[in-house]
Amino acid sequence: NAGVMQNPRHLVRRRGQEARLRCSPMKGHSHVYWYRQLPEEGLKFMVYLQKENIIDESGMPKERFSAEFPKEGPSILRIQQVVRGDSAAYFCASSPPRTGNSPLHFGNGTRLTVT
Amino acid sequence: AQTVTQSQPEMSVQEAETVTLSCTYDTSENNYYLFWYKQPPSRQMILVIRQEAYKQQNATENRFSVNFQKAAKSFSLKISDSQLGDTAMYFCAFKGPQGGSEKLVFGKGTKLTVNP
Numbered sequence: 001n002a003g004v005m006q007n008p009r010h011l012v013r014r015r016g017q018e019a020r021l022r023c024s025p026m027k028g029h030s031h032v033y034w035y036r037q038l039p040e041e042g043l044k045f046m047v048y049l050q051k052e053n054i055i056d057e058s059g060m061p062k063e064r065f066s067a068e069f070p071k072e073g074p075s076i077l078r079i080q081q082v083v084r085g086d087s088a089a090y091f092c093a094s095s096p097p098r099t100g101n102s103p104l105h106f107g108n109g110t111r112l113t114v115t
Numbered sequence: 116a117q118t119v120t121q122s123q124p125e126m127s128v129q130e131a132e133t134v135t136l137s138c139t140y141d142t143s144e145n146n147y148y149l150f151w152y153k154q155p156p157s158r159q160m161i162l163v164i165r166q167e168a169y170k171q172q173n174a175t176e177n178r179f180s181v182n183f184q185k186a187a188k189s190f191s192l193k194i195s196d197s198q199l200g201d202t203a204m205y206f207c208a209f210k211g212p213q214g215g216s217e218k219l220v221f222g223k224g225t226k227l228t229v230n231p
Contacts, residue, residue, distance in 0.1 A: 031217070033217075033218065033219075035219075035221075040223075041223055041224075042119075042121075042206050042221035042222050042223045042224050043160075043206070043219070043221045044221070045218040045219065045220070048217060048218060055217075056216065056217075056218065059218070089158060091160065093160075095217070103150060103162040103165060104219060106159070106160035108157070108158055108159050109158050109159075109160075111158075
């Protein structure tokens, strides 16, 4: 029973390039969350999606960041024109529609390094 | 907005001893959920223990237990008989009531080192 799969594990981009981070949720999970972890910090919520719908994007930066979860395929977090401050670990988590006290299941994260 | 505070950036403990990690939070909600996650160097986020605010009994999972003080908005984690494999970052997290926001709010973490 595969868990949440994120790829790539590590991603290096030069300033100004685009970064695409992928997340496949656990089997049977229809909701995906993206979190960002800066060095020496906790995880910060970015966006919450269900298939073909963004439910809560209150944590997303206003520019350059976007997320989607298409009907088919993985969820994608896209960062355009990356800057050094985007360097962080990006975590995806998945859940069924209503979590209650059920924990989010996290992937192993993608570490983005912007040079 | 909810906030979660972990006041101990780093802690250390001798193997086989007991350690307590602190967590306080701020919310106006009455029903909510609290979690402790462990993040070892592999970076994986692993659930350690969870607590529903409407339950007075403190949650326990093997060597891990919590001291949940709802009035004080405190949710500390006690690790008994510490093992070398417990070395990790520990994050306290808050989630609001079902039907509301599903996002987790994390504290900044406590780096725990278990010494042999």
